[in-house]
Amino acid sequence: MKQADFPEAVTTLIAGLKHLPGIGPRSAERIAVWLLQNPKADPLALAESLVTAKQSIQPCARCGFFATADGCGLCDDPRRDDQQICVVEQATDVLPLERSGAFRGRYHCLGGKLSPLDRVSPEDLRIPPLLRRIEAGDGDIEVILALGSDVEGEATANYLAEILRGRNCSVTRIAQGLPAGGGLEHADALTLTRALQGRRSF
């Protein structure tokens, strides 16, 4: 007797969901069942939003953020400071920085971080467009590296600092230290080391 299996349409859906980052085989099955059997699920609306987003959004050729046919909300805003370019890993990193309200310059999304284990090398990052932006600027540009403080973020920051040396810009990076609201008893040794190394006169 043949083992029972999902109908093909369900198997195809599960395979598609399994491809998404962070979704394993079990989660994909669970999501597929929920989509098909939960009264609150609306798979057709989700399908439509996928099609709409795919058809109307492309990465901005300049900064790498999401652009529509109307252009890029970041690059086209005349009130932003052209002399500051904040380099982030992903387009999603822009929003937390925007919410902080502490930065009013331009952004540049690399589209990843250096990671030999995941086979991400400098050629896979949007570094040439960054160099072109700096060349095209009128000098005096500050490139602010706002990359993660994990190993890959550190490696990417070091690599960028190296190739930006001697170019038409200064390079800074965001501070590492105690997070807001965090007590010393919860901070790990590396965070405290960096907080001490980055101390400033009061």
Next chain:
Amino acid sequence: MKQADFPEAVTTLIAGLKHLPGIGPRSAERIAVWLLQNPKADPLALAESLVTAKQSIQPCARCGFFATADGCGLCDDPRRDDQQICVVEQATDVLPLERSGAFRGRYHCLGGKLSPLDRVSPEDLRIPPLLRRIEAGDGDIEVILALGSDVEGEATANYLAEILRGRNCSVTRIAQGLPAGGGLEHADALTLTRALQGRRSF
């Protein structure tokens, strides 16, 4: 100056993804970026598989598994044993049991488990169709409860055993004990208690 935000199509997609079970706001953003910017992503194919699955699949009115216009692969198979009905929580629980090759009867998917905290009460489960199946049978049916061994699974099993008492069926439940390949040093106290309680002569 207005804070930069995602274009509306991206926000809509993120909102749709955030609804899926087990997907939080951060995962939804990460998946949306991946879908829109990774060359390996195919959001249009995913959208199509959602539409196809939604339009071609519905729960089998009898057993609750996935059925197509061609019927239900479980209920329509004439070689399965009608005298055994294995009760599971979700349609996804059928496949692991099928892969084990140890069961060749019929299935009944409840569509959930009793959980007062999640407001799932007996009326939300597919219990009346189960009772109808037992009534319609020719007696001598074994109802095998194959529910999870968490608190909700236990509660559901106890509830079902109670309402099935005196009906035209016997009720059994799958064994709880040491998992295959598991050493005693990794087993928790409750597992060992149940393994001891369920001991059988050798």
